[in-house]
Amino acid sequence: MQVYPRVQFHFGLLVDDVLSKVRTLTLRHLREAGHGLDVYQVYEPLNEDACAGLAVGVALFGGRSLWCSYESFAINGLPIWQTVTQAMAELRRPTPATVCLFTAGALEQGRNGWTHQRPEIESYFAAMMRNGNVYPLFPVDANMIQASYDWALRQHNKGVVITASKSPLPIHATMAQSCQAIEDGAMVLQELPSNKAAGSRTVVFAVTGDMVLQPVFAAAEKLAEAGIGSRIVAVVNPRRLYRPSDVLWNSVSEPDGRFMDDAAFHAMFHGDVLVAVSGGPSGPLEPVLLRSQAAQRDVFCWKRGETTASAQQLFDFNGMNAQAMHERALTMLEQAAA
Secondary structure, rough: OOOOEEEEEEEOOOOHHHHHHHHHHHHHHHHOOOOOOOOEEOOOOOOOOHHHHHHHHHHOOOEEEEEEEOOOHHHHHHHHHHHHHHHHHHOOOOEEEEEEEEEOOHHOOOHHHHHHHOHHHHHHHHHHHHHHEEEEEOOOOHHHHHHHHHHOOOEEOOOEEEEEOOOOOOOOHHHHHHHHHHHHEEEEEEEEEHHHHOOEEEEEEEEEEOOHHHHHHHHHHHHHHOOOOEEEEEEEHHHHHOOOOOOOOOOOOOOOOOOOHHHHHHHHHHOOEEEEEEEEOOOHHHHHHHHHHOOOOEEHHHHHHOOOOOOHHHHHHOOOHHHHHHHHHHHHHHHHHO
């Protein structure tokens, strides 16, 4: 039997629900391109080196590919993926973006302990954003996961990394809102007004990730009880939030010079204090911290793993539960007013 290497999938463990949607999107794009429905092949080597090498090779030579893995194990295949993204940056012809889906994030892996709780790879992708053609995406729900993959399929000569939970989580955005958030770089998920009697103060939460939104929403409710306003902003495509001069975007093949302008950034992220929150490392939030003009800025992010029974226990262990965020925001407001 002849195998057509136009689309290659590696089915990572326990991501069938996500990938069933991904497959549907991929086949739709194949139909639109005039290809039949039998031009895909599934490969399942339990070896990230092999997965990454096969996936990027297919993309480099003009095919579509998707590398799926646990976030904690993807580091094993990262060197070849990073190398090929930079080859694509200098390639003299368009080729499909190399796309990754990293699921089963650290916050979901309480029972497996620190061996499965290694989100630090996100710092590597954050550093690569400045290369000009690497885009880590942080969808907030199932709709945005699908929108992220749809966006990735339309890109060329880029490395696109989608990091998402596989756990059932609330829906925060429609498909249309999701597509717009990816293009803009961020979206406001919730805004609660302040009480003038309490001083009309606003806390902005800039968040990468999905499961980590749970303590953020809870912290916002605690602040509202005290009459303090808040705005929760999902940082979905942080590459868009840099300033143009921060990134060598015009040095790469298929350059993409779209960045959020100062007026839009101010409207979304301006407040009395800024609390940056990530279920992984703080690196992907660097564009927000660079541009924010808030009087006080601080970060809640992953520190290290531990064997637990729930995500809440991991939040507690890393000092990033709702109570901690609420207390930190109050302290920051006091310092900003001093």
